[in-house]
Each structure stands twice: as structure tokens, then as C-alpha cells.
Amino acid sequence: MVTVSLTGASREDAATVFDVLRTAFPVDRPPDAVSREQPGDHPAVWSAEFVPTQERIPTGPTPLEGSLTATLQGGHVAVDQLCEALRAAFAVDEEGTASGDQEKEVDLCLGTKRP
Template sequence: MTSTPESPDHVSVHLTGCAEETAQAVIDALRTPFPQGAEVIPARPQATGGAGHPLVWCTVVDTRGRRRSTGIRVELREPVDAGLFGAADPVHQVIEELAAAFGVEERGTVPGEHELEVRLRLTPLPKG
């Protein structure tokens, strides 16, 4: 599933394999480093869940005005699969911020002419 961001500074984030509370925790973790208000929208299901129809939580992150996070770990109750879509530099900025809050395992990258698609697995960071 791909989505075209609104501008080169926007990154589309799609979260699957998790409950609404977990998706919201990931989106909330992106609000601090990327405070461009209107572009970070609340998690919303894009499709109804059910057998064979996974629930997808989506948001668009505007990377302009990035404030680097202070490395605050965010509690996850379960692992989350994340798809990031956008220009390479903004996508890498979002990955850096996710890595400050969660464990991040890259599951694949698909480069395009003007866009990059990255699949990640987000997991809770070890305590300590």
C-alpha cells in the first residue's frame, strides 16, 4: 500500500498489526519532533478490521521545523509494523526519531525515482 505525500517534506506513515492504543503511542511519539500541527493527524483506521482485512492506522508527518527528540522511550504493548513513504531525507528523519523512542528493525526498502518506501518493525526498547 503506497500513499503519495502532499509535499517533499511530508512522510506518510502507515501502522499495522496493532491495536489503536499502540498506533496512537507511535503517532504521539512523532508529535514532539515534528510539531507542524495540522500535518500530524490522529490515528484513523483506513479499512475495517476482520479476517483478511488488517486495520491500517495512518498519519502524515511534516518534517519541516523538526525538533530533535531527547530520546524519551515510549512504551509499546506490542510490536508494530510501519510503512514510511516519502522523499529519502524526510523518511530518514522520521526513522531517526522512531529509533530514539522504539527498537527499530528495517524489513525492506524500495527506492523510487522521487520517493522512498521503507518497511519497519517497531518494538519496545529494553528497560534499563
């Protein structure tokens, strides 16, 4: 299982990223689940859990309104599978990685993939 947390994203961009991952992998909530922004000055953090499988449905380039940061946490192979799915849909810059024996954390900057 991989936990995906998005920051710096509008509600629409967060939904776009999660829709791409939901197409490729099962998710911890129903497709019609709506995230809500909390009132106040705190930046929104959007999160969901995904269970990657060897068989996934590939996705093509998907536009975003802006750029956002994605943090992926989970097992090494599972995180790599989600990163691969994100690279197929978005421009991805890896900003940092931390690895342990059992888990890996990756920080990515996602944007619209240019032709």
C-alpha cells in the same frame, strides 16, 4: 511529506507511535483526532502524514504493548528524519527498503526499546 502506515498494531500502540511523531513533527490532523476501527475481519491500517523539519523535539524510549509494522513513504531526507525519530523512541528493525529518484519506502518493525 511522509505517509506513515501502521499494521499489526492495537489502537493504543498506533496512538503511541503517532503521538511520538506528532511531538517531533507537524501532522495532517488535529492531536485529538480519533481513528476508528472498521468492523469485519480485515486488519486495521492506521495512517497519518507528517511534514518533518530540521528542528524537532527529541523523544525518549516509549513502551508499546506489542510489536507492529510501520511503512514510511516519502522523500529520501524526510523518510530518514522520521526513521531517526522512531529509533529514538522504539526498538527498530528495518525489514525492507525501496528507493526511486524522488521517493523512498521503508518497512520497519517497531517494538519497545530495551535498556
